[in-house]
Amino acid sequence: MALQPSLRRALVIAGSYDAPHTLDIFLDYVCPFSAKLSLTIESVLRPFFDKGGKYEGKVKVIFRNQVQPWHASSTWVHEAGLAVARVSPENFWAFSLALFKRQGEFFDIPTSTLTPTQVRQKLAALSAEVIGANSKDAVLDLITLKTSPNGGVDVTDDLKYTIKFSRQNGIHVSPTVLWDGLVANEISSSWGEKEWTEFLEKKVLV
Template sequence: MADAAWRADPLAWGHGPRVFEAFLEPTCPYSVRAFNKFDLLLAEAGADRITIKIRLQPQPWHMYSGVVTRCVIAASTLPGGKEEAKKVIAAVGAHREEFEFDKHWGGANLDATPRDIIKRVEDYSGVALFDAFAIPDLDKEIKWHCKYARQNGIHVSPTFMIDGLVQPDMSSGDAVADWAAKLVGK
């Protein structure tokens, strides 16, 4: 697959006119909390009323952020596209401690290699990633996510935008009903 043409499937669900963009780092506990609410939000607000788009926001204090982000993008290039990427995000979130350092600097993961991290993601998600991870110019898609975040003044995860406007009053701790009300007035 490394030499084949590829396409990253956009990480978007729903087809409504209101666009809810979430800038997430897959190993961040607050991003995980937000991600776990998206299916409920789509059901409550209505897939015909909103579109949820995940934008990846790698962060250097999450030490394997770049490797895990590349795994998500790699998964989006596989048959099944965004649904494979969703499996990867969910698996990483469900096993965060396997992808994080203790207090962002120590612990058992100091001895883990990027190959170990990719293998863990594969094992937990059931998605075969090694070939897609090795796509030579996959970093173009990762750079797009980073550039898009910077252009919108996004520096941390999770950050939320509605229809292109950053929502500083939204939090991963908010109830799904509050998000739905903000999006569609429910």
């Protein structure tokens, strides 16, 4: 699957971009099932695909931001992820894991009494814990409204790209996983090492 060049360094979270097989994994930062799968990506898939792994050079994992607008904060959390992808692409996945682990702070009820600006400030503060305090202002600047009254933020174009990609491929919910461009409905957020091992043994042919 294609990936906008400016996002390639950040969103390829395991394996190398030129690997012949692709796992596109659509995740929403405020989805509990996405959070569950994120831990499996870290503990099972990355060791398989990164340097020294059984499938090194054969499979890559692309993180696909899946905004789910029935959660009001979904847009804001994904803006923050894309801001980190610009400011510190090498730390995008680490920030994503941190956000998944603390996603409860950004659920519907905890954010219902906060303004969008306050939520964005909380996200920038979280980014500082991962990428350093010196980068906090840069992240906050990218997710701050400061242009026309309806012009979005500095990562709005990146957000539009991720949303349009999901829409044109008929992705509706998270997590959704594609193997080499086709939806793999059998994959579950409950899968562990056993299930992934069996799946990859059948699918990785080169």
